[in-house]
Amino acid sequence: MFHTIQFLLFASLPFIPIADSLPKFDAAAECRSEGGTAAIQQRCAADEAQARDQLSPVWSQSSTAERSSCTQETRMDGTPSYVELLTCLEMDRDVRKMHE
Numbered sequence: 001m002f003h004t005i006q007f008l009l010f011a012s013l014p015f016i017p018i019a020d021s022l023p024k025f026d027a028a029a030e031c032r033s034e035g036g037t038a039a040i041q042q043r044c045a046a047d048e049a050q051a052r053d054q055l056s057p058v059w060s061q062s063s064t065a066e067r068s069s070c071t072q073e074t075r076m077d078g079t080p081s082y083v084e085l086l087t088c089l090e091m092d093r094d095v096r097k098m099h100e
Contacts, residue, residue, distance in 0.1 A: 025081065027052070027081075030044070054086055
């Protein structure tokens with residue numbers, strides 16, 4: 001049974017829906033699907049890691065509709081990519097700024 005203090009503490013926590021969290025992609029699978037030498041796959045993995053690191057601030061500034069659309073778009077071919085997701089969100093952001 002909740003006590004009043006427990007309820008108030010719980011209610012004061014920030015609400016962040018699970019759907020609004022960054023998606024988790026298997027970057028290694030994405031890089032393997034592209035093929036190429038070990039060096040090419042390493043570069044792909046480095047690009048994916050860099051994009052994932054840059055994604056957080058862009059993700060938080062994007063609307064729910066932009067996040068959803070870009071996530072769906074990058075998953076269409078079965079090998080989602082942080083590079084593709086970041087590019088999509090940046091393009092949406094740039095279009096939005098042009099219309100402001």
